[in-house]
Amino acid sequence: MGVFKELQDRGLINQVTDESLAKRLDTESFPHYIGFDATASSLHIGSLATLLTMRRMQDAGHKPIVLVGGGTTMVGDPSGKTEMRKMLDKTDIAENARKFHKQMSKFIKLGDGPSDGVIVNNAEWLMDLNYIEFLRDIGKHFSVNRMLTAESVKLRLEKGLSFLEFNYQLLQAYDFLHLFQTMDCRLQMGGSDQWGNIVAGVELIRRVCGKEAYGITFPLITKSDGQKMGKSEAGAIWLDPELTSPYEYYQYWVNVEDNDVIRFLNYFTFLPLDEISKLAELQGEELREAKRVLAYEVTKLTHGEEEAQKAEKAAQAAFSGGNEIDPNADIPTVEIKAEDLKEAIPLAKLMASTGIASSGKEAKRLAMGGGVTVNGDKAEGPQHPISLELADAHGQIILRIGKKRYHRIRVID
RNA sequence: GGAGGGAUUCCCGAGUGGUCAAAGGGGACGGGCUGUAAACCCGUUGCGGUAACGCUUCGAAGGUUCAAAUCCUUCUCCCUCCA
Numbered sequence: 001m002g003v004f005k006e007l008q009d010r011g012l013i014n015q016v017t018d019e020s021l022a023k024r025l026d027t028e029s030f031p032h033y034i035g036f037d038a039t040a041s042s043l044h045i046g047s048l049a050t051l052l053t054m055r056r057m058q059d060a061g062h063k064p065i066v067l068v069g070g071g072t073t074m075v076g077d078p079s080g081k082t083e084m085r086k087m088l089d090k091t092d093i094a095e096n097a098r099k100f101h102k103q104m105s106k107f108i109k110l111g112d113g114p115s116d117g118v119i120v121n122n123a124e125w126l127m128d129l130n131y132i133e134f135l136r137d138i139g140k141h142f143s144v145n146r147m148l149t150a151e152s153v154k155l156r157l158e159k160g161l162s163f164l165e166f167n168y169q170l171l172q173a174y175d176f177l178h179l180f181q182t183m184d185c186r187l188q189m190g191g192s193d194q195w196g197n198i199v200a201g202v203e204l205i206r207r208v209c210g211k212e213a214y215g216i217t218f219p220l221i222t223k224s225d226g227q228k229m230g231k232s233e234a235g236a237i238w239l240d241p242e243l244t245s246p247y248e249y250y251q252y253w254v255n256v257e258d259n260d261v262i263r264f265l266n267y268f269t270f271l272p273l274d275e276i277s278k279l280a281e282l283q284g285e286e287l288r289e290a291k292r293v294l295a296y297e298v299t300k301l302t303h304g305e306e307e308a309q310k311a312e313k314a315a316q317a318a319f320s321g322g323n324e325i326d327p328n329a330d331i332p333t334v335e336i337k338a339e340d341l342k343e344a345i346p347l348a349k350l351m352a353s354t355g356i357a358s359s360g361k362e363a364k365r366l367a368m369g370g371g372v373t374v375n376g377d378k379a380e381g382p383q384h385p386i387s388l389e390l391a392d393a394h395g396q397i398i399l400r401i402g403k404k405r406y407h408r409i410r411v412i413d
Numbered sequence: 414g415g416a417g418g419g420a421u422u423c424c425c426g427a428g429u430g431g432u433c434a435a436a437g438g439g440g441a442c443g444g445g446c447u448g449u450a451a452a453c454c455c456g457u458u459g460c461g462g463u464a465a466c467g468c469u470u471c472g473a474a475g476g477u478u479c480a481a482a483u484c485c486u487u488c489u490c491c492c493u494c495c496a
Contacts, residue, residue, distance in 0.1 A: 224451085251449080258450050285448045319449050346463085362442090365457060369443040383463065402442075404449055 003060035010266040032187035033065035064117040071126030176201030224259035250311035253295035269297040333408040344385035373400040
């Protein structure tokens with residue numbers, strides 16, 4: 001099956017600049033690029049579908065070019081934003097760009113081979129641009145009338161749009177032109193909010209070089225309740241295990257809503273389509289199996305097989321009914337000195353001091369609402385005494401908050 | 414440059430001298446029901462304190478007052494209209 005068809009069947013295609021691209025992708029090699037802004041120091045799952053799409057393209061023999069927006073991030077894309085984006089200074093952006101390398105290499109193969117991915121930073125060619133030259137060579141191809149009709153600009157005209165941001169489209173179009181000229185990059189992909197910017201690049205290339213380039217956009221991936229991906233009670237779900245542990249990451253995915261599982265299997269895994277359609281037949285409670293598969297597969301892609309297995313085991317231990325938690329299970333853990341527990345301390349205090357609850361008030365509320373369990377027994381209230389005797393043979397006490405959040409208190413000497 | 418409007422707790426948004434830690438909604442969290450789902454119902458939602466109570470908060474800094482989110486002064490930022 002052609003890669004385009006595959007992407008389409010998985011629901012990953014929103015718009016294409018030219019339908020003929022579907023066939024051409026099967027016969028020609030298309031170096032293609034996707035831009036990532038460099039504002040976040042680590043990628044979160046909002047970018048995951050995009051990263052995996054690059055991987056799918058690479059598997060089909062197309063060279064991925066990851067463009068880190070080191071230069072454009074200093075301007076701020078108005079598309080899809082209601083307010084001006086925070087500008088970062090050069091050192092922050094450079095630092096973020098470095099972290100990108102590490103993250104990207106998990107998803108695409110980087111290197112010098114014909115279909116190996118490369119990472120480029122547009123600061124390299126944008127920072128030295130000469131204003132007059134740029135206006136003359138690039139600016140002349142853009143019509144302000146036309147730009148003003150763009151949906152993203154229209155929206156911002158109501159709230160206010162700075163001249164700086166208004167220029168973003170030119171810079172992004174210029175990026176595409178530059179990559180086209182230097183790396184034969186003939187395809188740009190991006191979120192549906194990038195359509196206008198991508199088309200601008202395609203047109204610029206046609207005007208300047210008289211050649212054809214292409215664009216594909218992905219649909220905006222939302223949860224069935226309309227929320228954007230990637231937020232949870234704990235904040236964003238990051239791909240970096242330092243920021244979101246594999247266990248939490250796994251938990252995010254097992255906890256998706258029924259209505260989302262099958263879509264997400266398509267978007268976020270490499271499972272063959274017929275296997276997914278089998279899972280799609282599951283009904284009601286059985287869907288948990290589909291969620292398990294989803295969580296395992298995505299965790300494996302992001303953190304590797306070993307971490308995925310650990311996360312799965314920890315989840316089973318915690319949710320299969322038994323109160324026994326595997327002493328090695330990978331659940332959030334805090335340590336406390338044995339001497340601090342010699343005298344029993346109130347539950348709420350412990351929760352606050354270990355950071356399990358964000359404040360004493362918070363801890364108290366949870367305990368009072370009956371939401372805290374100590375080693376499987378419901379805590380009587382904020383004053384519920386926690387002492388050394390509660391620690392099991394492994395020196396640990398398991399706190400459960402709500403139905404899903406587990407914390408291990410490990411007693412150390 | 415001129416005229417006017419605005420900034421409130423995570424978000425939206427009420428509040429024009431005491432009864433305001435601040436209505437209402439959203440979100441989030443906890444409980445119930447379930448399937449680690451959704452929907453629904455109940456509760457909580459500044460910090461400290463077992464509590465009584467105390468402390469800090471309404472763009473920033475000063476001031477008036479027994480008492481200020483509310484009045485005055487200066488400053489910062491935002492918006493609208495005119496140029």
